[in-house]
Amino acid sequence: VPARELLAGGKDYLEVELLAGEEGLDRPITHQRIQKPGLAMAGYADFIHPGRVQVLGSSELTYLEKMSSEERGDILGRICAHDLTCIAVTKGLDVPDELIELCNARSIPLFRSPLLSSTFIDRLNHYLDAHFAPRITRHGVMVDILGVGVLIQGDSGIGKSECALDLVVRGHRLVSDDVVEIQCRQGEILVAKGPDVMRDHLEVRGLGIINIAHLYGVGSTRVRKRLEMVVDLHFWDAKDDVERLGLDQEMT
Template sequence: MKTITVQKLVDHFKLEVVAAANSLNRDITRSRAHRPGLEFVGYFDFFPMERVQVLGRKEINYLLRLSVEERLLYIGNIVKYHPPCFIVTADQQEIPYLKKFCDEEGIPLLRTPDTTVEFIAKLDGFLTKALAPEQSIHGVCVNVSGIGVLLRGKSGVGKSETAHTLIRRGHRFVADDIVVLKKLGPALLLGTHNVTTREFLALRSVGLINVVRQYGRRAFQDETRIVLDIELTTWREGELSNELELEPRYTEYMGVQIPHIEIPLQPGRDVAGLIEAAANNWYLKQHGYSAAEEFMQRIQDQIT
């Protein structure tokens, strides 16, 4: 199971540490935040204690309306479950009772100036990606006209050079050599870099280039949804298919099936152009259009 520490949340969101600053190494294992509600009246049957607990104006105002004894009782009941941390939104200051409990129990109490709705949306998105199952593969990742493409093939086959051509045609570079795949859902695969190689593309006979420095910020993006798996292979005489529509094939990553296409390489072939065509063709199919079906329908219309 993947985990991140509370310290990573503090660093990423620039959170103010109000209490238990020595406990920022606590682990977070769940990807969605929780706003305690029923727990304040003693109902804990479904309390997700592993989640980050967010306290907005509604929760803080409710606690302030209680008597001191009730407030201490309800907060004490939640704190004893030892959630990873508490985060107070909207820069609320009326929380000395929370600070006391969190210091005693070693549970970080953090604060953000963001509103509750705004912060939870950002927090859930961050945790979903940070805690997602991931797999690193050898390849290149590009975004072609808004469509995430994974380029694979043997070392030296021309993946990086093809990516370079696509960048010069106005498409976006994501990762070279090591592509990190993150599974964000049953059918959602995200491709990104491994931070170390961010923005760098290795070209044989040229060396390492920084894509952003050479082609500008628009030539690069941090991540993209992977929807096509394209394998670049060496040309094999007599094996090129001339069928109107190829039988669908898939590559599976962490249980997610991605449409797979094989493109044999030969001097003179416009591989980047073929990748653009494959990406556009995938897009049209998602919208219910098949060129092969239209062609066959035209033939059928002529016969009848």
């Protein structure tokens, strides 16, 4: 994730402004976790992770204020020597001139946000989790049925979209048709959504592509939903031995 994404996609969510280091906005954020370099300011900078967002709050800046300009420049110089991806200052605090000069000289993006450190870190973790989460794409239809996220799968032409339309007519909600992108959040939560260009649209044989939100109201669709159930549709074959009650446990 390039550092400029914090300005582009996350500007309103993170409420950040760029103070210095504009030339380094293409530096990549390679780690989801953030880092507060408090220990590095005390002289132990061996565990600075360059690919993480470095967050400076009131504790770090108050510590720097008690130093002379020469001492601040020396400490910040040792930290910035690790070729950092970017630095974020929280609570709208004043930024030392030495840090601004170093960030401009080394092309390290320096951001500032009015949010409290805890709020900023929580939002940043959530924002980066959405970007770093592993994802796959599946062919099917994603719907919200009484609050349960259901992915309907099956061969082409079996009637997945027709089932989804019938569910929407009965008051349920469409998430995505045809292409479903599934992300694994926090290592265990599956969240499904569709491409932005296809949002609210459903393709039904005989009708073409219809806009569900226009026909049934904005409450008939949603952007994303947690995936909790998968339904596979199969063409009927009398030869298949179907266990209808689900009493027999099968292992695959």
